[in-house]
Amino acid sequence: MTTVSDPEASIPQRDSRRAVLDVEGMHCAACVGRVERFLGKVEGVSAADVSLATNQAHVQYDPGRVAESDLIAAIERAGYLARVHPEGTAAPEQEASATDLWIAGAIAVPALIAGMLWMARPAWAEWILCAASAVVIFGCGRSFFAGAWSALRAGGSATMDTLIALGSLAAWTFSLSELAFSHAPVTYFETGSTIVTLILMGRFLEARARHRAVASVRALISLAPRTALRVDETGPPLEVPVATIRVGDLVRVRPGEQVAVDGVVVSGSTSVDEALLTGESVPVAKNVGVPVVGGTLNGSGSIDVRATAVGSATVLARLVRLVEEAQASKPPVQRLADKISAVFVPVVLIIAALTLAGWLFAGAAHAIAVRNAVAVLVIACPCALGLATPTAIIVGVGRAASLGVLVRNAQALEAAARVRLVVFDKTGTLTEGRFRVVDVHAADGVARDDLLAIAAAAQHGSEHPIGAAIVRQALDDGVSVPSSTGFEAVHGEGVRVIVDGAVVLAGNPALMAAGAVSLPSGVDDPPAATIVHVAHAGRYLGRVALADQIRQGAREAIAALKARGVDVAMLTGDSVLVAREIGAALGIQDVRASLRPEEKLAAIDALRAGGTTVVAMVGDGVNDAAALARADVGIAMGQATDVALEAADVTLLGADLSGVERTIRLSRRTVTIIRQNLFWAFAFNSIGIPLAAFGHLNPMIAAFAMAFSSVAVVTNSLRLRRVG
Ligand code: ADP
Numbered sequence: 001m002t003t004v005s006d007p008e009a010s011i012p013q014r015d016s017r018r019a020v021l022d023v024e025g026m027h028c029a030a031c032v033g034r035v036e037r038f039l040g041k042v043e044g045v046s047a048a049d050v051s052l053a054t055n056q057a058h059v060q061y062d063p064g065r066v067a068e069s070d071l072i073a074a075i076e077r078a079g080y081l082a083r084v085h086p087e088g089t090a091a092p093e094q095e096a097s098a099t100d101l102w103i104a105g106a107i108a109v110p111a112l113i114a115g116m117l118w119m120a121r122p123a124w125a126e127w128i129l130c131a132a133s134a135v136v137i138f139g140c141g142r143s144f145f146a147g148a149w150s151a152l153r154a155g156g157s158a159t160m161d162t163l164i165a166l167g168s169l170a171a172w173t174f175s176l177s178e179l180a181f182s183h184a185p186v187t188y189f190e191t192g193s194t195i196v197t198l199i200l201m202g203r204f205l206e207a208r209a210r211h212r213a214v215a216s217v218r219a220l221i222s223l224a225p226r227t228a229l230r231v232d233e234t235g236p237p238l239e240v241p242v243a244t245i246r247v248g249d250l251v252r253v254r255p256g257e258q259v260a261v262d263g264v265v266v267s268g269s270t271s272v273d274e275a276l277l278t279g280e281s282v283p284v285a286k287n288v289g290v291p292v293v294g295g296t297l298n299g300s301g302s303i304d305v306r307a308t309a310v311g312s313a314t315v316l317a318r319l320v321r322l323v324e325e326a327q328a329s330k331p332p333v334q335r336l337a338d339k340i341s342a343v344f345v346p347v348v349l350i351i352a353a354l355t356l357a358g359w360l361f362a363g364a365a366h367a368i369a370v371r372n373a374v375a376v377l378v379i380a381c382p383c384a385l386g387l388a389t390p391t392a393i394i395v396g397v398g399r400a401a402s403l404g405v406l407v408r409n410a411q412a413l414e415a416a417a418r419v420r421l422v423v424f425d426k427t428g429t430l431t432e433g434r435f436r437v438v439d440v441h442a443a444d445g446v447a448r449d450d451l452l453a454i455a456a457a458a459q460h461g462s463e464h465p466i467g468a469a470i471v472r473q474a475l476d477d478g479v480s481v482p483s484s485t486g487f488e489a490v491h492g493e494g495v496r497v498i499v500d501g502a503v504v505l506a507g508n509p510a511l512m513a514a515g516a517v518s519l520p521s522g523v524d525d526p527p528a529a530t531i532v533h534v535a536h537a538g539r540y541l542g543r544v545a546l547a548d549q550i551r552q553g554a555r556e557a558i559a560a561l562k563a564r565g566v567d568v569a570m571l572t573g574d575s576v577l578v579a580r581e582i583g584a585a586l587g588i589q590d591v592r593a594s595l596r597p598e599e600k601l602a603a604i605d606a607l608r609a610g611g612t613t614v615v616a617m618v619g620d621g622v623n624d625a626a627a628l629a630r631a632d633v634g635i636a637m638g639q640a641t642d643v644a645l646e647a648a649d650v651t652l653l654g655a656d657l658s659g660v661e662r663t664i665r666l667s668r669r670t671v672t673i674i675r676q677n678l679f680w681a682f683a684f685n686s687i688g689i690p691l692a693a694f695g696h697l698n699p700m701i702a703a704f705a706m707a708f709s710s711v712a713v714v715t716n717s718l719r720l721r722r723v724g
Pocket residue numbers: 425426427428459462464466467491492493494495506507508530531532571572573574575623
């Protein structure tokens with residue numbers, strides 16, 4: 001198992017840094033596309049992901065060529081406000097101005113009723129309506145005009161704000177000119193104010209729903225304690241802000257308290273609820289020397305912890321960062337939607353102009369032509385399109401995280417939904433990877449303890465659980481282990497060292513064959529045991545048999561996958577016999593054994609069949625990195641400290657294999673929701689625009705439909721919170 005590593009090590013390239021910026025003023029997919037385009041134009045920016053759901057831009061850039069202030073300037077040029085997102089805090093909330101909405105409603109609703117019921121209005125009543133709707137449109141709706149203006153100033157472009165501003169302004173000015181110059185005026189004052197009110201309402205509801213969508217990550221952050229009890233050599237323990245704790249400080253964790261920082265227990269013992277990291281609420285025992293993670297919940301013991309990571313380097317901070325990055329990423333399908341929305345607004349402006357011209361040309365009254373053009377402007381806004389995918393990704397990824405499944409990005413989620421075959425590594429994945437020596441069988445003329453001593457000498461430098469088990473056995477038996485030099489691990493086969501100036505080989509038959517050591521026949525090995533043969537100076541000394549345990553819940557996890565119509569297979573470097581035995585116990589027919597690491601890669605390639613079968617590989621993430629990277633979806637069984645595993649697309653935080661099926665189920669649901677959302681959003685615009693252009697859509701109904709479509713999309717995404 002790897003330990004807490006340098007957080008910088010998880011950053012892929014040295015000359016690349018990631019900035020998270022909070023962006024203010026985005027309302028639709030067109031805004032997202034705009035900000036992305038302006039960021040992309042900056043020299044030295046390699047990638048920019050902008051999310052409407054979190055109002056954030058994640059930018060990958062070269063710090064040698066660009067500064068964060070350049071990124072902010074680029075966003076401002078696009079017509080929005082931006083600032084660097086403060087580390088360790090939640091994404092900003094879209095401020096949902098309830099005041100504006102209430103004032104607008106209080107005016108617009110009576111105006112609407114008057115407009116509909118009181119047809120033959122005297123001139124003074126029209127003037128009152130004119131003034132009242134001006135308050136709503138230009139007062140409560142000022143943000144639309146401000147947004148439209150800044151987009152215009154930033155290079156003569158148009159956003160969703162432009163459509164709303166233009167629509168309500170057209171309705172209002174047309175009505176004013178009718179009132180001023182016509183004998184029988186036809187006015188749309190109430191239309192203008194109703195549009196603004198409904199759009200405000202839509203944004204308000206949408207902001208609330210989005211808030212709930214990002215709540216899962218916010219909940220993670222709120223888990224971090226704010227203060228810690230620092231123990232000094234002199235004086236009593238002191239309650240201090242967590243931010244002041246440094247690596248190496250001693251922190252006391254009292255019963256029932258949250259662990260404040262990542263660290264190692266130096267005194268005391270307790271049990272800790274690590275559900276935060278693993279989704280598993282059975283407490284984990286912690287005694288001296290065992291690592292603890294900040295944010296987890298202490299049970300009934302009191303412990304002193306030496307801090308090993310603080311601030312943004314803690315597991316919790318990294319976890320939050322990974323989840324947020326994943327939430328900000330986009331599946332390919334949304335890139336298409338964003339591209340469409342980017343050209344959407346100018347196209348709609350043209351359609352609206354054509355509608356106006358067309359109706360006038362066909363001899364319709366000015367009032368009808370204006371009304372239909374306004375309806376086009378209002379219905380066309382692609383805001384549901386902008387929310388369709390990001391909200392689903394946010395809720396899906398957040399839900400997964402709360403179930404102990406860390407999904408790296410939207411592409412992984414999308415691929416996981418298509419998985420047809422799951423390939424499991426055996427040792428450490430299907431089995432516990434905790435070996436125990438069950439038999440030591442020395443060759444004729446060799447003493448048992450001498451065999452064990454040489455075997456232990458060979459395994460001294462090995463990180464493999466087999467090696468650890470052999471060394472432990474030698475210690476338990478009180479065997480004195482000779483010293484060795486030149487340790488060399490032959491991955492997937494065994495180890496090679498020098499003892500007394502001669503080569504010792506300890507490993508599987510392949511390793512023996514390579515060393516020209518012949519194995520004796522006719523030795524009965526215990527069933528389902530992993531056999532390590534030992535040779536010294538070309539002479540066969542005997543073999544050590546080790547047993548591992550099938551991981552709890554493995555059988556159920558495999559049955560659950562099969563029930564979903566997903567095939568399973570097993571790859572292992574261990575012998576065919578052991579592999580078959582375990583395969584039979586778990587219900588896996590396709591078992592491929594005695595594979596070296598590169599043969600595992602070849603096996604993955606063969607199973608993928610040129611990309612026609614989508615394959616997920618589940619491994620314990622340490623020695624399976626290459627195979628994990630080669631599979632369509634790499635799933636690592638990680639301890640919490642391994643969250644930075646770079647090769648894996650998905651990390652199961654708990655040591656629980658049921659996470660595999662859960663990942664697939666959740667991904668499938670998320671992709672379904674995305675499809676529904678996109679369908680709904682596209683259908684809405686493509687049906688709405690012709691209806692409006694041909695005069696079949698009242699502008700107020702258009703405004704209602706538009707507000708409703710965004711809310712519907714977000715609400716649909718929220719359903720993912722209930723996937724178990
Ligand atoms: P898996 O593919 O099931 O995860 P590994 O690749 O870790 O298994 O190991 C494959 C085989 O290589 C083991 O079953 C064992 O025979 C041999 N092996 C690996 N490491 C060692 C070691 N340190 N000592 C002896 N044998 C080893």
